[in-house]
Amino acid sequence: MIRHLNVDIPGQGLHEITDRLEAMVREAGVKEGLCTLFVQHTSASLLIDAGQDGPSQNDPLYTHQNEGPDDMPGHIKSALTATHLCIPVVGGRLALGTWQGVHLWEHRHQRGARRIVVHLGV
Secondary structure, rough: OOOEEEEEEOOEEEOOOHHHHHHHHHOOOOOOEEEEEEEEOOEEEEEEEEEOOOEEEOOOHHHHOOOOHHHHHHHHHHHHOOOOOEEEOOOOOEOOOOOOOEEEEOOOOEEEEEEEEEEOOO
């Protein structure tokens, strides 16, 4: 089953989406299986984390002039992290550890929306 999760973001940083994913799992009625996530953007990543922000973008070696100073660091952060995650579903819930949450890590400063493809299957 394929779903789409649209996330409105106020700008750069970590944006937790765990509750929205858990709701999708419940609504889909998946008891045992896999939740696969894929973010359809090159300046954002998906993380399982406790919620900390990433590295600085002020290094002049990583300046990208065409789309703003936060574009090139965004692409580097995406390359070093992940654009997809696979999380087991056990007992109708995401099998995350006690302090783990799923975050969209936005690397750009601007406001906007990001789209995540969610596949729920057995």
